Amino acid sequence: xxxxxxxxxxxxxxxxxxxxxxxxxxxxxxxxxxxxxxxxxxxxxxxxxxxxxxxxxxxxxxxxxxxxxxxxxxxxxxxxxxxxxxxxxxxxxxxxxxxxxxxxxxxxxxxxxxxxxxxxxxxxxxxxxxxxxxxxxxxxxxxxxxxxxxxxxxxxxxxxxxxxxxxxxxxxxxxxxxxxxxxxxxxxxxxxxxxxxxxxxxxxxxxxxxxxxxxxxxxxxxxxxxxxxxxxxxxxxxxxxxxxxxxxxxxxxxxxxxxxxxxxxxxxxxxxxxxxxxxxxxxxxxxxxxxxxxxxxxxxxxxxxxxxxxxxxxxxxxxxxxxxxxxxxxxxxxxxxxxxxxxxxxxxxxxxxxxxxxxxxxxxxxxxxxxxxxxxxxxxxxx
Numbered sequence: 001x002x003x004x005x006x007x008x009x010x011x012x013x014x015x016x017x018x019x020x021x022x023x024x025x026x027x028x029x030x031x032x033x034x035x036x037x038x039x040x041x042x043x044x045x046x047x048x049x050x051x052x053x054x055x056x057x058x059x060x061x062x063x064x065x066x067x068x069x070x071x072x073x074x075x076x077x078x079x080x081x082x083x084x085x086x087x088x089x090x091x092x093x094x095x096x097x098x099x100x101x102x103x104x105x106x107x108x109x110x111x112x113x114x115x116x117x118x119x120x121x122x123x124x125x126x127x128x129x130x131x132x133x134x135x136x137x138x139x140x141x142x143x144x145x146x147x148x149x150x151x152x153x154x155x156x157x158x159x160x161x162x163x164x165x166x167x168x169x170x171x172x173x174x175x176x177x178x179x180x181x182x183x184x185x186x187x188x189x190x191x192x193x194x195x196x197x198x199x200x201x202x203x204x205x206x207x208x209x210x211x212x213x214x215x216x217x218x219x220x221x222x223x224x225x226x227x228x229x230x231x232x233x234x235x236x237x238x239x240x241x242x243x244x245x246x247x248x249x250x251x252x253x254x255x256x257x258x259x260x261x262x263x264x265x266x267x268x269x270x271x272x273x274x275x276x277x278x279x280x281x282x283x284x285x286x287x288x289x290x291x292x293x294x295x296x297x298x299x300x301x302x303x304x305x306x307x308x309x310x311x312x313x314x315x316x317x318x319x320x321x322x323x324x325x326x327x328x329x330x331x332x333x334x335x336x337x338x339x340x341x342x343x344x345x346x347x348x349x350x351x352x353x354x355x356x357x358x359x360x361x362x363x364x365x366x367x368x369x370x371x372x373x374x375x376x377x378x379x380x381x382x383x
Contacts, residue, residue: 003045004165011174012038022175027268037173048163051107055207059108062210067202070236071324073221074229075244076285078254080306082147084244085221087317087339089154091332095216096154097208103151106163106204111211147258158222160204166197168224168281172262175277183281185227186288198228198235217326226285229292239300240324243289246306247377248368249361255282256357275357279367286371299323305375314340 015034019026055062071088073081089096105111121128132151140149149155161167161182171179181188189197205218225232232239259278293301302323308316314336321328328336354360365372365379372379 002164003049007178008165011176011178014176015174018176022267024175024267030267033173033266045163048106048110051109054109055107059210062108062206063203065206065209065214067205067209067218067236069238069240069324070205070218070220071240071242072225072232072236073219073242073244074226074285074289075223075242076226076246076251076255076282077223077258078251079223079244079246080304080309081221081223081244083313084242084304084309084317085154085219086148087313087335088219090335091329093217093326093329094219095208095212096219096221097157097160097204098151098153099149099155099159100151101208102155102157102160106160106207108207108210111207115211142261154221156222156224157201157204157220158224161197161201164197164200166200168227173266175263175267180280183224183227184284185224186230186292187227194231198231202235223282223285226289229289233296233300240302241289241293241296241300242302242304242320243293244304244306244309245286245290245371245375248286248364248371249377249379251306252279252282252364252368253354253357253359256359275359283367286368290371290374310343312340313343 012034015030019030024030071094073085073088075081085096088094100114101111105114117128136150156169158167159169162170166182168179168182168185171183185194209216209218226243229241232241256275256278259281260275290303293303302320304316304320317336317339318328320326354364361379371377
């Protein structure tokens with residue numbers, strides 16, 4: 001799959017001459033973005049391409065790696081996908097791309113180089129690691145109130161598609177209509193586009209498994225993959241999909257708050273909350289996966305309520321493992337016990353109100369009426 005340079009160039013030009021159409025102001029930050037982002041991004045991608053070439057020369061057998069029974073956690077944002085993902089990655093039989101790999105080491109050559117650097121750093125007392133953690137504390141302080149982000153943790157591997165300029169995440173950088181297609185993947189892209197993007201994604205997973213253990217099960221979580229249900233099953237015929245669902249009265253304002261925060265990192269938006277834009281995304285991510293999953297055998301899919309994960313994470317993970325035929329190893333049981341204890345005292349630091357976002361309960365009822373009826377969600381706002 002080649003890099004979509006034409007799309008990149010088009011959106012960069014629109015960021016100069018059509019920026020006013022996306023409800024944003026020209027600011028010092030945006031001007032710096034226009035000056036420095038293109039050369040940095042293109043240079044980084046050229047490095048990645050060179051390293052992919054080295055992979056083909058020295059590690060070509062990575063293509064023989066079998067991605068067996070991968071697990072994909074989907075669902076709209078703020079529905080518990082991260083919590084479930086982080087739990088499952090603490091089971092050593094599962095593995096997942098971490099943020100440092102996604103951004104800086106998609107190739108085998110780069111992964112091995114970073115791992116070698118990590119071993120050297122640990123022998124020196126981990127000065128580089130400590131500096132990286134201190135930098136994260138400053139950079140991600142606000143974001144961590146809403147999402148536990150770190151370069152050293154498993155993260156949404158949808159982001160790896162930025163390396164071919166085909167990720168829904170790039171909507172935060174370029175908030176134009178052209179990027180909307182990637183948030184409606186199965187229904188908006190051509191068959192050849194979908195196959196090319198998924199082929200690149202599968203090879204990224206193969207590279208990861210080649211380095212970290214081809215015998216392991218791969219587990220991924222991506223709200224954006226809610227629009228890729230058919231493509232996932234086509235690319236990975238033995239895939240298992242977990243779809244998290246949550247009461248829209250709770251999930252929608254939380255998702256708008258989190259995603260608006262991401263927009264504001266790159267743009268001075270005129271409205272504090274990008275309510276209308278984000279509603280268009282997550283309404284599709286609510287309805288599409290639930291509807292499409294019904295077309296596949298029950299043995300390869302689970303629809304799991306957020307409330308069950310929040311109240312009884314051990315019980316839900318045990319049920320999911322049993323449904324997919326995975327045994328819970330003895331060393332993983334204490335992890336689930338710890339999660340169960342923490343669930344009792346958990347309280348999110350993410351605060352928001354409907355009114356601040358220009359939302360009403362009636363609007364949410366109207367937009368997600370079928371979701372309330374299908375899952376029997378309460379129409380009363382939680383405190």
